[in-house]
Amino acid sequence: PFLHKRWYWLLSLIIMRIKGKSSDGQKWTTLEHNGPLFPPEYEPLPNNVVFYYSGEAFKLGLASEEIATFYAKMLDHEYTTKEVFQKNFFNDWREEMTEDERKVIKKLSKCNFSELHAYFVNKAEEKKNMTKEEKQALKEDNAKLTEQYGFCFLDGHREKIGNFRVEPPGLFRGRGEHPKMGKLKKRIQPEDITINCSKGSRIPGPPQGHKWRKVQHDNTVTWLASWVENIQGHPKYIMLNPSSKLKGEKDWQKYETARNLKLRVDSIRRQYQSDWSSHEMRNRQRGVALYFIDKLALRAGNEKEDDTADTVGCCSLRVEHITLHKELDGKEWVVEFDFLGKDSIRYYNKVPVEKRVFKNLKLFMENKDPDDDLFDRINTTYLNKNLNESMAGLTAKVFRTFNASTTLQDQLNIMTKEDMTVEEKILAYNRANRAVAILCNHQRAAPKTFEKSMQLLQEKIKKKKEQIELAKRELKEAKNAHRERPLVAKKEKVLKRLQEQLKKLQLQMTDKEENKVIALGTSKLNYLDPRITVAWCKKHKVPIEKIYNKTQRDKFAWAIDMTDEDFEF
DNA sequence: GGACAGACTTGCAGTCAGAAAA
DNA sequence: TTTTCTGACTGCAAGTCTGTCC
DSSP, X not given: OOSOHHHHHHHHHHHHHHHHHHOOXXXXXXXXXXXXBOOOOOOOOOTTSOEEETTEEEOOOHHHHHHHHHXXXXXXXXXXXXXXXXXXXXXHHXXXXXXXXXXXXXXXXXXXXXXXHHHHHHXXXXXXXXXXXXXXXXXXXXXXXXXXXXXXXXXXXXXXXXXXXXXXXXXXXXXXXXXXXXXXXOOOOGGGOEEEOOXXXXXXXXXXXXXXXXXXXXXXXXXXXXXXXXXXXXXXXXXXXXXXXHXXXXXXXXXXXXXHHHHHHHHHHHHHHHHTTOSSHHHHHHHHHHHHHHHSOOOXXXXXXXXXXXXXXXXXXXXXXXXXXXXXXXXXXXXXXXXXXXXXXXXXXXXXXXXXHHHHHHHHHTTOOTTSBSSTTOOHHHHHHHHHHHSTTOOHHXXXXXXXXXXHHHHHHHHOOTTOOXXXXXXXXXXXXXXXXXXXXXXXXXXXXXXXXXXHHHHHHHHHHHHHHHHHHHHHHIIIIIOOHHHHHHXXXXXHHHHHHHHHXXXXXXXXXXXXXXXXXXXXXXXXXXXXXXXXXXXXXXXXXXXXXXXXXXXTHHHHHHOOTTOOX
C-alpha cells in the first residue's frame, strides 16, 4: 500500500521483462470468470406484422422469420441494394427454411419485408420515447449485467473484460467489395463455446439445459472464451479490456520494441539501401519493399484467403497498383500508388523516390501482367525473418509504430511554443497527431453533419466579431465621455474576454476543417507511445484530460503513472 | 518452405448517452 | 424542459505474426 503507483508499474514491468525472456509463454497463473453473456433469444413478431410473398401474406416459421427480420432491419441501408449481398442473403435464408417455405419462396424480388421494417422503425422510436424512469431502469439492468459478466479475476486482480457478450446472429457485413456480404451469421450456442480458466477455479455455469463445448485450462493464452464463427471459420475470443494489466504490459512492450528500432534504424536503412544494388533479385525486392514500409508506413501485406475483399499491403502489391513517372509535376522519379489497403481504404500517393528504387521497380515490372505480384520473390514471412535477424522482436509493423511515434515527438518539439495558450497547444498537438494519421493513411468518411456544423461555427464567429466591434465602441465611449475608471476597466475586460472567445472559435474551426476526412483515433490508440503525450502534457502544463478521454486514460494508465516530463521517445 | 490454424492487434462505422442549444 | 449535436464507446471485421505440421 505504500508503494507509489509509478514504482509499482516499473517493478511489475521489470519483472515481466525478466519473465518474458525466459518464459514458456505463460500469461497468467489464475483466471476465474463468469463466462460470456448471451444475446436475448429471438422474440417472434406480433401477428399483425405480416410478411408478403408475391403480394400474398405468408406466415414464416420462427427460424426463417428471425432471418427475415435481419434483412428487414437493414432495408434502408445501401448494403441491401447490392447484388452480392442479396444473393448471399437469399441463399443462406433458403437453406434455413422448411421444405414448405422453400417451395413457395423462390425469388427475393417477390419478398415484401416492408411491414417488418416499419415495425422495427416504430420500435426504435418507442424506445427513444421511453420515460426517464424506464430508461433509468434499463440502464440499471445493464449495469447489473456488466457487474456480473464484465469482470474476471486474473492472478487475483479484478480486471475488466473487453467484449463479454457473445456476438448476436445477423447478416455479415464485410467491408468493401466483400464476396461474402449478406451471408447469415448464425446464433452461437453454449455448445459452440470453449471456456478457458484456471484449474481449480470456479467454472462458469452454462445457461440452463446447456453444456459448454469444452472447458480448458490453458495459461499460454489470454482469452476467457472462444467460438468459431461460421462465415470464414475463424475463431472469435472474449478477452480483457485494454485497461487491464495484461494488455497494458503488452502495449508497453510494443513501444519499447519500437524505441529499440530507433537505435538500429540507421544501420537497417543503410542495409536496405545497399540491397537496392544487390546481385540477387530477391534482395533487391526486399530492399525496396522495406524502403516502402519504412518511408511510407505501408503495412506488411500478408497473402489473403480467397473469398475476402481484394485488398493489399506492401508485399502483396501488384503491378497494376503502381505507375512510374520519370518526371511528374516537376519532380523526378515519381511512383504513383493507387490501391485498396486494410478495410478497403484507398491509398493514393505520388512519391518521388531515389533513382535506384525507380530503376528497380521498372525491373520488377518487366514482362509482367498487371495482376502479377510486384514483389514476386518475397513475402511477409521472409521479410520478418530477415528483420528479426537485424534486431530481436523486429517485424514489419514495428516500423509503423516507430515512425508514427517519432513523427509525433518531432512535430511536438517543433510546434510547441512556451508562449502559447493551452488551446493553442492543444491545436498543435492535434496537428502533430494529424501528421501521423496522414502518414498511416487513417481515413474516415466525412461526418454527415460536417457542412452544417461548419456553417454553425461560421455564424458564431461572425456574431462574436460583431460583439467585439460593439464592445470596442463602448469602450471608446466610456473612455471619452465618463472617464470613470471602474467602467473603463470593466469594458476593457469585456472586450478582452470576447477577443479570447473569438480566437478559441477560430482555432476550433481550423481544427475541424483539417480533420474532415482524417481519423485521429486509431493512431492515438495504437501507434503513438503514450509516454510522449504524458511527458508533453506535464512539461507544457496541459491537463491530460484535454488530450485523453476517460477510456484512453484507463488504457494508458501505465504511461500516466510512470512517465516524467523529460521522457523522450 | 508452404499451408494452415490460432492468437492477438488494428481499424472503421454505427450507436448511444450526455452536453449544448433552443 | 425538450431537442439537437457530438464525442465516447462498442462492435466486430480485417489485419499481423507465430507456431505446427508435413
